[in-house]
Amino acid sequence: MSTVPKPHAVGKIKAGDVTQRVGVEAMEARGVNVGELVEKLIDAAGAEFTTYYYYTILRMYLAGHEDYKEICEDARLEDRAHFELITPRIYELGGTLPYDIRSFADRAGCPDAYLPGSQNGRRPMSNPFDLVTNVTAAQVLEVLLEAERCAIRTWSEICDLTVAKDPRTYDLAARILNEEIEHEAWFIELLSKERDGVSRPSGHFRRGTPGEGPYSKNAGFYNP
Amino acid sequence: MVLELPGQIVTIAVGEHEFILAAARRAGITLPSLCEQGWCTTCAVKVLSGSVDQSASVRYYEEDRRAGFALICTGCPRSDLRLRAGAVEEMRAHRDAHHLPVPRGTRASRIKGLPEK
Numbered sequence: 001m002s003t004v005p006k007p008h009a010v011g012k013i014k015a016g017d018v019t020q021r022v023g024v025e026a027m028e029a030r031g032v033n034v035g036e037l038v039e040k041l042i043d044a045a046g047a048e049f050t051t052y053y054y055y056t057i058l059r060m061y062l063a064g065h066e067d068y069k070e071i072c073e074d075a076r077l078e079d080r081a082h083f084e085l086i087t088p089r090i091y092e093l094g095g096t097l098p099y100d101i102r103s104f105a106d107r108a109g110c111p112d113a114y115l116p117g118s119q120n121g122r123r124p125m126s127n128p129f130d131l132v133t134n135v136t137a138a139q140v141l142e143v144l145l146e147a148e149r150c151a152i153r154t155w156s157e158i159c160d161l162t163v164a165k166d167p168r169t170y171d172l173a174a175r176i177l178n179e180e181i182e183h184e185a186w187f188i189e190l191l192s193k194e195r196d197g198v199s200r201p202s203g204h205f206r207r208g209t210p211g212e213g214p215y216s217k218n219a220g221f222y223n224p
Numbered sequence: 225m226v227l228e229l230p231g232q233i234v235t236i237a238v239g240e241h242e243f244i245l246a247a248a249r250r251a252g253i254t255l256p257s258l259c260e261q262g263w264c265t266t267c268a269v270k271v272l273s274g275s276v277d278q279s280a281s282v283r284y285y286e287e288d289r290r291a292g293f294a295l296i297c298t299g300c301p302r303s304d305l306r307l308r309a310g311a312v313e314e315m316r317a318h319r320d321a322h323h324l325p326v327p328r329g330t331r332a333s334r335i336k337g338l339p340e341k
Binding site: 036037039040041042043044046106107108109110111112114120146149150153154157 | 257258259260261262263264282283325326327328329330331
């Protein structure tokens with residue numbers, strides 16, 4: 001029997017070594033700064049998570065615009081799906097979410113999508129019935145639109161960092177980016193008509209089910 | 225406004241109610257930015273002289289102003305200005321030193337025109 005080791009057993013990482021990852025080594029060999037990428041992914045996951053929270057509030061203030069509510073709900077659920085989609089990749093690369101949710105929200109790469117009239121979240125609340133009044137649909141749609149635009153820039157940057165070097169992260173980021181671009185198109189369409197009376201069609205019709213996530217949920221990674 | 229970039233210094237006219245980043249873009253200069261709402265600090269610059277109105281920024285602290293940082297995506301000039309671009313990592317260190325929140329995945333060096341560190 002030959003004593004020459006098999007080629008796949010003589011890589012930089014010794015057989016049985018669980019402290020290093022070939023999946024990471026392969027990316028670094030192609031020029032990815034994995035530490036920097038993980039930081040970026042955590043910021044991006046934080047933005048998706050906080051957006052999910054703030055969209056929950058924003059959606060409540062679209063009274064009388066049931067179509068807007070449904071579309072906001074699709075974006076809300078899909079942003080949560082993005083958080084779910086990217087989080088396993090952070091761990092796969094050896095990283096972790098912050099142990100304190102406050103740290104997680106603080107480092108989000110995109111702004112908190114505050115309810116208009118809430119003084120960027122600093123509005124004093126004397127009791128839980130202290131609702132903001134007179135919020136217009138156009139104001140809410142503008143917040144939604146700018147949140148989506150930040151997400152597009154974020155995931156585009158992650159695609160740039162990983163294209164042709166880290167196909168797994170690239171695939172996940174591209175799926176998310178696809179949906180963020182659709183969300184922007186929805187909110188351009190709605191805000192343009194609501195605020196300016198101008199038609200700027202998104203080219204889309206409603207999702208089949210709320211938060212369907214046609215890209216982020218079409219081939220489950222771990223995204224229940 | 226005078227803007228110091230790696231290897232060059234440019235002078236740009238900025239309107240009183242115009243965001244500095246928008247004015248730079250109008251002048252054909254690509255600068256780092258991401259959220260464009262005054263939050264992520266990707267667009268951070270060092271204010272070498274002058275004063276910037278940050279009232280349109282979602283998250284900007286008095287400590288940032290005192291330390292001479294500005295977020296030009298949502299900053300308007302309030303005087304003649306001299307700025308140094310590409311201060312995101314300096315600003316992150318400043319926020320960390322003051323226990324203030326800041327994203328951690330931002331790197332100015334990714335942006336065309338600014339050198340790799």
